[in-house]
Amino acid sequence: MYPQAGAGGQYYFSIGSVEAFERKLDEAQSELGIPSHERIPVQYHQEISTGSTLLSFAPTILLIAGIWWMSRRASGGGGGGGIFSMGKSRAKLFNQDNQVNVKFKDVAGMDEAKVEIMEFVKFLKEPQRFTKLGAKIPRGAILSGPPGTGKTLLAKATAGEASVPFLSVSGSEFVEMFVGVGSARVRDLFQSAKKHAPCIIFVDEIDAIGKARGKGNMGGNDERESTLNQLLVEMDGFGTNEHIVVLAGTNRPDVLDPALMRPGRFDRHIAIDRPDVSGRRGIFDVHLKPLRLADNIKNSSDFAQKLAVLTPGFSGADIANVCNEAALHAARRSADYVESVDFDTAIERVIVGLERRSRVLSPDEKKTVAYHEAGHAICGWFLEHADPLLKVSIIPRGTGALGYAQYLPADRYLLSTPQMRDRICMTLGGRVSEEIFFGLENITTGAQDDLQKITRMAFEACANYGMNGVIGPVSYGGERASQEHWNKPFSEKTAERLDDEVRKMIVDSYERTRKLLTDHRADVEKVAQRLLEKEVLTREDMIDMLGKRPFAGRADDMDKWLEKNRGEPSAPPNFPETDIPTPSPAYKEKDP
Structure with a gap:
């Protein structure tokens, strides 16, 4: 709305362009005859929009914010430092304020390893006791063993018993795509350890940076090798008066660099194996x-x-999982207490997977699976060196197992030729049982997994263990060497001979198994029919049907436990000296 004529005020209007406005203003003033010195002066005042200004700077602001976020992420998102803190160690410090509460009493099943590592506790608690005699404190120890055996737990228990700061770091945290970051983190780790000395450094999965140098390097600068070189320098023996112990855990001690394993660096090599019965x-x-x-x-x-007997080959992590699964099973059935049936279900679930009641087998398939598993069971029962049966089931489990037979392997480290042959015969029992009762033309695909196992065992016996008289006492590395090398470590003529001997060993075992099951045909029928009726058979059921195994002095831990709980007199077992805990898992057969 414009003001009235003659009244003071301001007028607002839009113009097309500055040049056109000035030209039209001059023309209007000329027509009105206004002298040039009285004409209206034109002044311009530019107004800037805040929104448009910020919009023009948006790309720059986003770039700065992105750089800042990347630097924060590179530094672990912690308290500052940005990209300049990439060389800082990621080790977690456990000290008096955040101390390790794990003690040796919380670690079971590794008594020998605890005795050996207890020396490190004494070194850290009473260093003068050793230094006054001129002894030098060991720089470190390698804890090696299968997964889940408690390497990290033992390292924490060492720090908890010694009551010293504990620096924990993973080997993969030293590896970055930026050159020099791994070496810088190693230097920072040892500088931090020197500030908290006496202390313990624990490097988990050290094979991530400790692999042997010169392997797999296609040229150029290898960041992993630079990190390893820096670690070797830090552990090279300088500053032996610094009371710093380096513990490292790995599942693959065979791939570590020899310079890392020499005395003066990792002085002790502590092997932590799967526990035996008493350890479990x-x-x-x-x-x-x-x-x-x-x-x-x-x-x-x-x-x-009883639980220890039922879980041969289990590691500490497996046992912890069994206990947890038992508690979860009790909670699912709304029980107030965890009972024995919960542990039985948990052990089966850990070994062969979850029971699948939704998979309904046809009567013919169920009968085939029953006779297949009965063949395994009878072979394991009447072969002297075979693993005695613990449980057999025809309930589908896992992703592809229609039935399974679980055995209790003898506690041994060595495997003789008769034991190898009996194990092959036991594995062939299912296939042979199908042939005897259903005919060769009706053999199913359920024995495919069995055939793979026996072929692998026979090849290892001939090509790796020197158990064949024709091949002789030579070892070509077995199946592993054939897979790792581009060329086979033997000639074509030897390969043909190996094929013939492997096939001959399997065929002879097949005929031996056929004769055994033919002689015990009635027993196979009895076990198969009981399986079709009950679906699950235990060691007690097998003893009730067939009696005890006909081999004197072959009682295992399960037999002794059953005799003790039945109140029967137990004959002293005649175990050979080699019957010590085996690290192999519980032997089981899965039929796809």
Whole structure:
């Protein structure tokens, strides 16, 4: 709205362009005859929009914010430092304020390793006791063993017993795509350790940076090798008066660089294997304490022993998983206490997977699976060196197993030729049983996994263990060497001879298994029919049907436990000296 004529005020209007406005203004003033010195002066005042100004700077602001975010992420998102803190160590420090509460009493199943690593506790607690005699404190120790055996737990227990700061870091945290970052982090780690000395450094999965140099390097600068070189320098023996112990854990000690394993760096090599029966019982005692057990097993001193017998080859992590699965199973059925049936279900789930009641087999398929598993069971029962049966089931489990037979392997490290042949015959039992009862034309694909196992065992016996008289006492590295090398480590003529001997060994075992099952045809029928009726058979069921195994002095831990709980007199077992705990897992057959 414009003001009235003659009144003061301001007028607002839009113009097309500055040049056109000035030209039209001059023309209007000329027509009105206004002298040039009285004409209206034109002044311009530019107004800037805040929004448009910020919009013009938006790309620059986004670039700066992106650089800042990347630097924060590179530094772990912690308290500052940005890209300049990439060389800082990522080790977690456990000290007096955040101390390690794990003690040696919390670690079971590795008594020998605890005795050996206890020396490090004494070194850190009383260094003068050793230095006054001129001894030097060991620089470090390698803890090697299968996954889940408690390497990290043992390192924490060492720090907890010594009551010293504990620096924990993973080997993969030293590896970055930026050159020099890994070496800088190693230097920072040892500088931090010197500030907190005496202390313990634990490097988990050290094979990430400690692999042998010169392998797999296609030229140029290898950041992993630079990191390893810096670690070797830090552990090279300088500053031996600094009370710093370096512990490292790995599942693959065979790939570590020899310079890392020499005396003066990692002085001790501590092997932590899977626990034996007594070790598993100790681990079960530790993990059963937090559970709310039923009274009938809580007050039983033999329950942990029974669980230890039922879990051959289990590591500490497997046992912890069994206890946890048992508690979860009890919670799913809304029970107030964890009972024995929960542990039986948990052990089966860990070994062969979850039971699949939704997979319904046809009567013919169920009958085939029953006779297949009965063949395995009879071979394991009547072969002297075979692993005795622990449980057999025809309930589908896991992703492809229609049935399974679980055995209790003897505690041994060595495997003789008769034991190898009996194990092959036992594995062939399912296939031979199908042929005997259903005919050669009706053999199913269920034995495919068995055939793979026996072929692998026979090849290892001939090509690796020197158990064949024709091939002779030579070792070509077995199947592993054939897979790792571009060329086979033997000639074509030897390869043909190996093929012939492997096939001959399997065929001879096949005929031996056929004769055994033919002689015990009635027993196979009995076991198969009982399987079709009950679906699951245990060691007690096998003893009730067939009697005890006809081999004197071959009682295993399960037989001794059954005799003790039945109140029967138990003959002293005649175990050979080599019957010591085997690291192999529980032997089981899965039929796809």
